[in-house]
Amino acid sequence: MALEGLEELGKPHYKGAEAYLYVIEWLGRKAVLKLRIPKHYRHPLLDRRLRWRRTVNEARAVLAAIMAGVNAPAIYYVDPVAGAIVMEYIDAVSLYEVIEKKPEAAVQYARRLGEAVGTLHARGISHGDLTTSNVLTRGGDVYLIDFGLASLKSSEREQAVDVHLYLRSLESTHPDHVDTMLEAFLEGYMSVRGGAVTEKIMQLVREIRLMGRYKEERRTAWQQEE
Ligand SMILES: Nc1ncnc2c1ncn2[C@@H]1O[C@H](COP(=O)(O)OP(=O)(O)O)[C@@H](O)[C@H]1O
Ligand SMILES: [Mg+2]
Incomplete structure (x- = not known):
């Protein structure tokens, strides 16, 4: 057809x-x-x-x-x-909306998301655009969508970028829920990948964030000079 x-x-x-x-x-x-x-x-x-x-x-x-x-x-x-x-067609509500409307229900989805992303990463798949809008929730489970920027042979750094993007989307839209939503995500992620790999990925996430901050600072410095 x-x-x-x-x-x-x-x-x-x-x-x-x-x-x-x-x-x-x-x-x-x-x-x-x-x-x-x-x-x-x-x-x-x-x-x-x-x-x-x-x-x-x-x-x-x-x-x-x-x-x-x-x-x-x-x-x-x-x-x-x-x-x-x-x-x-997935008849579902995005994680973004769940956090918005029922934040107490969002935590269990964050754990499921951590498991799902850990499972992808363990197979070398990175998502590439892991925001709370690209996670759909239905009946206690999560569905991932929007894989246009995914990589099937991802490096640990690309996998760390996934975690970074998830974190950044929480920070920009739901700053009050960052800690609980990250903690639950990491619980799920660790249950699949184990503590050592998870710690390594989080170390890379910290590096990516420091670099981002550095870039931000340079950008503001330039803007101030202009
Ligand atoms: N399979 C699907 N079932 C139900 N809704 C979907 C599906 N795919 C996408 N959507 C809805 O459409 C929106 C945009 O789709 P997405 O693939 O994320 O495109 P974009 O690259 O523009 O973000 C999603 O945020 C979601 O609300
Ligand atoms: Mg999308």
Whole structure:
């Protein structure tokens, strides 16, 4: 089955920075179509290559996650040329919203997330964009989405970046819950990877954060000079 009639899709349910998401029906099932849209400020060839690469990358990484036993939407169809992925619709609430509306329920999800991310990392998979909006929660379990920047052969530093991004997304949106949400995440992560690896990753997270702070300081220093 090919993807036809894209022009008839109508209004997207979600407009992200690089993709539009539509809730559609696919072979009788409710599904999500993620369509990476052309960016006109990019050179057309580069744009096509980038959309192709991220689409394929996302589909591959989702499959790898599922094979590792981590919940992610089943992939129904991929069209790299159109930059399209059709996937299972997960009727769920994002972790972002759970923290917002029911912070006491968020802690158990943070632990489950730590287990899921630990499982991915143990297989060499890094997510690449681990924010609380890219974690969906349903019935006590977590689902990971948005794998466009994932790596299947990640270094420990890339894995540390995942933890750093999770931490940063908490700090910027839910500063009051950072400590509990990190602690629960690390409990889950450690239960999969063990204390020694977890400590090594956290050491890298501290380095990444120090470097970030250094860059921030330089940037503000420059701005003040101007
Ligand atoms: N399989 C899915 N089931 C249900 N909702 C989804 C699914 N995939 C994405 N979404 C919703 O669409 C939003 C954007 O999708 P995402 O893949 O994260 O794109 P972006 O790269 O623009 O962030 C998500 O934050 C989520 O709310
Ligand atoms: Mg996203």
